[in-house]
Amino acid sequence: MTEELRYDDRVAIVTGAGAGLGRAHARLLASRGAAVVVNDIDRPGEDGRTPAAVVCEQISEAGGTAIAFDASIAEPGAGTEAVETALKAFGRVDIVVNNAGIVRDRSFAKMSEEELRAVLDVHLLGSFRLTQAAWPHLAERQYGRVVMTTSVAGLFGNFGQANYSSAKAGLVGLGRTLAIEGARKNIKVNIVSPGAATDMTSAALPAELHAAMSPDRVAQMVGYLCHESCAVTGEIFFAAAGNYARDLIIQTAGYRNPGATVEDIAANLGRIMDTSEWTIPTEALATPDI
DSSP, X not given: OOOOOOOTTOEEEETTTTSHHHHHHHHHHHXXXXXXXXXXXXXXXXXXXXXXXXXXXXXXXXXXXXXXXXXXXXXTTHHHHHHHHHHHHHSOOOEEEOOOOOOOOBOGGGOOHHHHHHHHIIIIIHHHHXXXXXXXXXXXXXXEEEEEEOOHHHHHOOTTBHHHHHHHHHHHHHHHHHHHHHGGGTEXXXXXXXXXXXXXXXXXXXXXXXTTTOHHXXXXXXXXXXXXXXXXXXXXXXXXXXXXXXXXXXXXXXXXXXXXXXHHXXXXXXXXXXXXXXXXXXXXXXXXXX
């Protein structure tokens, strides 16, 4: 029998953890020994409790340890405050799960700049600020596990989501760059592309898929990426409905001609696009010899 992977003595910050995927991530980490800072917006329900407070109570009732940080991670300073909350309550931070997200769907022709900025602020800037605030503490301890959350929309595009796709694609670039910068400090940074029935997505999914696409199934992949035994970094993993896969950015063998003209490109487009031979560049400098 495989030994249970645990997070005893580890401290995690999970954003957007008042519901959906973030709640599943926070509960899983806490159930296996992590102390968790549960972050979500400061929006009390009818009973006066915030979404993060409710999740913290659920974790506590299950025997875990958690503290709420009620704020939008998009707000300037919220990332620093989340890290300070972890340090004050638990004395350290080891794991950062950037999960918070919103949608403002609209066709590109009708999308406003405000709708672009709102989505970028939560997904991309929020993840940037929180991870940057945690980074010196991870580097000092020579240990860290960071998860960014992308999307099939960010990887492949989706109608009506130019803002969301841009933000999610940006998280791929951010995550892969931080994986390179964190390598010598034992900071592993990976990206998850989840598919789950949540408050944000359930309306667009057939009802019969809701149970199969439970956020708890995505949390298993995120849990592994947060564990000290995770040795991979800079990777993109798909997780949905019990399906787990690696997403790749590849470069084809292509066509080489230093003197190529526009006409040469047109004539050899088939070779350029041919995927029978390809490599996986690991960083920006992994380009063909010139």
